[in-house]
Amino acid sequence: MANQNVDYHVTGDQNVTYKKAGKRRLFTNPDADEAREFFHTKSRRMVDKTTTVKEAVAKYIKDGEYFAAGGFGSNRIPAAVLHEMVRQKKKNLGFSGHTSTHDMQILIAGNCLDRCDAAYIVGLEARGLSKVSRKGFESGQIESTEWSNATLAWRYKAAAMGLSFLPARSTLGTDTIEYSAAIEMPCPYTGKKYAAVPALYPDVAAIHVHRSDIFGNCQIQGIAISDLDLARAAKNLIITTEKIIHNEEIRQAPHSTVIPYYLVDAVIEVPYGAYPSNMAYEYFTDEDHLMEWLKAEKDEEEFKKFLDKNIYNCKDHWDYLEANGGLERLNQLRTQELLTDRR
Amino acid sequence: MSSYNGMELMICLASRYLEDDGTVVVGTGAPCAAAMLAQKTRAPKLMIMFEAGGVGPQLPSMPVSVGDSRTYYKGLVSTSMPEIMETCQRGMVDYTFLGGAQIDMYGNINSTHIGDYETPKVRFPGSGGANDLASLCWRTMMITPQDKNRFTNDINFITSPGYLTGKGAREEAGLPPGCGPYKIITNLAIMGFDEETCRMQVESIHPGVTRDQIIENTGFELLWADEVLESAPPSDLELEILRNEVDPRRYIIGRG
Numbered sequence: 001m002a003n004q005n006v007d008y009h010v011t012g013d014q015n016v017t018y019k020k021a022g023k024r025r026l027f028t029n030p031d032a033d034e035a036r037e038f039f040h041t042k043s044r045r046m047v048d049k050t051t052t053v054k055e056a057v058a059k060y061i062k063d064g065e066y067f068a069a070g071g072f073g074s075n076r077i078p079a080a081v082l083h084e085m086v087r088q089k090k091k092n093l094g095f096s097g098h099t100s101t102h103d104m105q106i107l108i109a110g111n112c113l114d115r116c117d118a119a120y121i122v123g124l125e126a127r128g129l130s131k132v133s134r135k136g137f138e139s140g141q142i143e144s145t146e147w148s149n150a151t152l153a154w155r156y157k158a159a160a161m162g163l164s165f166l167p168a169r170s171t172l173g174t175d176t177i178e179y180s181a182a183i184e185m186p187c188p189y190t191g192k193k194y195a196a197v198p199a200l201y202p203d204v205a206a207i208h209v210h211r212s213d214i215f216g217n218c219q220i221q222g223i224a225i226s227d228l229d230l231a232r233a234a235k236n237l238i239i240t241t242e243k244i245i246h247n248e249e250i251r252q253a254p255h256s257t258v259i260p261y262y263l264v265d266a267v268i269e270v271p272y273g274a275y276p277s278n279m280a281y282e283y284f285t286d287e288d289h290l291m292e293w294l295k296a297e298k299d300e301e302e303f304k305k306f307l308d309k310n311i312y313n314c315k316d317h318w319d320y321l322e323a324n325g326g327l328e329r330l331n332q333l334r335t336q337e338l339l340t341d342r343r
Numbered sequence: 344m345s346s347y348n349g350m351e352l353m354i355c356l357a358s359r360y361l362e363d364d365g366t367v368v369v370g371t372g373a374p375c376a377a378a379m380l381a382q383k384t385r386a387p388k389l390m391i392m393f394e395a396g397g398v399g400p401q402l403p404s405m406p407v408s409v410g411d412s413r414t415y416y417k418g419l420v421s422t423s424m425p426e427i428m429e430t431c432q433r434g435m436v437d438y439t440f441l442g443g444a445q446i447d448m449y450g451n452i453n454s455t456h457i458g459d460y461e462t463p464k465v466r467f468p469g470s471g472g473a474n475d476l477a478s479l480c481w482r483t484m485m486i487t488p489q490d491k492n493r494f495t496n497d498i499n500f501i502t503s504p505g506y507l508t509g510k511g512a513r514e515e516a517g518l519p520p521g522c523g524p525y526k527i528i529t530n531l532a533i534m535g536f537d538e539e540t541c542r543m544q545v546e547s548i549h550p551g552v553t554r555d556q557i558i559e560n561t562g563f564e565l566l567w568a569d570e571v572l573e574s575a576p577p578s579d580l581e582l583e584i585l586r587n588e589v590d591p592r593r594y595i596i597g598r599g
Contacts, residue, residue: 072410123468137466150428150475170478173516193517223396
């Protein structure tokens with residue numbers, strides 16, 4: 001219980017001045033005023049933003065920029081955008097390796113990345129490690145800076161709040177902070193030690209959602225992971241959506257809008273747009289396809305053929321779906337997701 | 344008494360540490376199996392959480408990813424990663440389970456790389472949520488096979504904090520006081536941590552395992568509790584539920 005007679009303004013040691021910094025590079029500018037200047041100029045016009053994946057990727061994702069993907073690696077990832085980035089041979093991108101698994105695997109297969117904030121990289125959770133992703137880091141080709149999932153999520157959050165950092169209580173005392181770009185700082189009230197994690201304002205992010213109107217008002221079902229903060233942190237935002245719904249539907253359930261239109265630059269209707277990842281209440285992960293991908297990576301020639309089949313010879317996401325069993329396979333994944341084969 | 348394999352034994356032993364009305368953040372694999380088993384046996388009111396945002400699911404089957412839709416199937420909340428991590432930071436998560444390539448005598452864990460940082464011999468996923476969970480949950484447990492390469496003080500990189508360099512080191516580093524590694528459950532023994540030195544200490548040896556076997560499979564000097572117990576093997580009921588309800592396809596327990 002708070003003591004009503006105590007002034008808690010200054011309770012800690014005010015002479016603490018330590019400032020120990022992680023030694024790796026900070027890839028993005030955390031400055032809140034620089035971000036404000038950008039967001040000041042960002043359009044608030046509620047206009048039709050529908051376009052194609054090809055055009056959105058060409059227009060909003062520039063070589064050398066810093067990119068972040070929504071979802072959780074093998075769940076609700078913007079797969080159509082990622083494949084198009086590979087087809088357009090995007091180069092030297094920075095990447096936020098926040099719970100990244102298959103999303104990163106796609107971009108490294110396309111040789112798109114040269115630096116990465118690494119919270120979770122190269123693995124596909126219980127499925128194993130990606131040989132190609134590992135090579136990207138083991139060869140030194142991709143520069144990395146370490147974080148944890150929470151500190152990287154809070155970096156989005158700091159940006160979403162319009163700040164330049166947030167204090168965090170994890171990573172302290174470990175090599176994870178030593179190889180990060182965080183800075184230890186004392187709490188101005190209690191004197192206790194925090195890890196200051198810098199705001200992350202990605203140049204561009206892509207997020208796949210369940211429903212959006214043509215303006216970019218979005219609804220998501222299931223877990224949000226870090227996408228609500230990411231949508232607000234990113235300077236430009238590409239939305240792919242399972243379906244486009246009428247604005248009237250948005251207005252009937254404003255409590256369901258998790259990303260408002262003024263954050264969004266492009267909207268593309270891409271049914272099954274998260275395939276082969278899991279889309280909550282729509283379709284489950286195509287585990288067979290992910291295992292096939294991991295296996296193909298083991299042989300260079302095999303993998304080249306695999307990428308031709310699944311990315312380079314596909315003009316769009318429809319072709320990719322078709323190359324992997326089309327509607328019949330998708331229907332199986334829907335059955336798996338909804339467990340409708342169970343009584 | 345039925346026979347059982349090492350994985351079944353570890354899962355059953357781990358599940359016994361989870362209790363009703365406790366909260367646990369788990370990953371996929373053995374920890375999830377342990378939490379499911381606990382929920383179906385002695386702790387039906389155990390609150391299971393997943394770092395990507397799933398809270399209180401009635402797990403229909405083992406999730407493949409800590410973010411897949413099974414992690415909130417018939418759940419209480421489907422929320423976000425910041426929400427789960429902030430709940431940990433607020434001090435409301437009792438238990439978590441971690442994995443890793445290396446662990447030292449203070450329970451520090453490496454899941455980042457082997458070799459040097461710039462061009463590692465093997466790059467692993469890194470922290471993921473592990474560092475946060477090890478920093479912020481009250482009690483950290485680990486389910487892992489025990490061998491000399493994995494249990495080593497020659498740890499390459501401290502990804503997630505155990506007791507760091509010993510008693511008081513976590514607090515000195517700025518981590519919240521009063522938490523840290525709790526039990527390490529292996530195919531040979533259950534180990535806790537000595538209160539004074541914060542070093543790993545054998546508390547209980549599994550049936551049929553000798554002290555020498557444990558020593559041979561550990562790359563550092565272990566402490567031994569004053570009274571080392573024999574681990575109680577899985578009961579028939581635990582095995583039945585584990586095999587028929589938790590992991591009927593033997594995804595986890597099939598690994599031996």
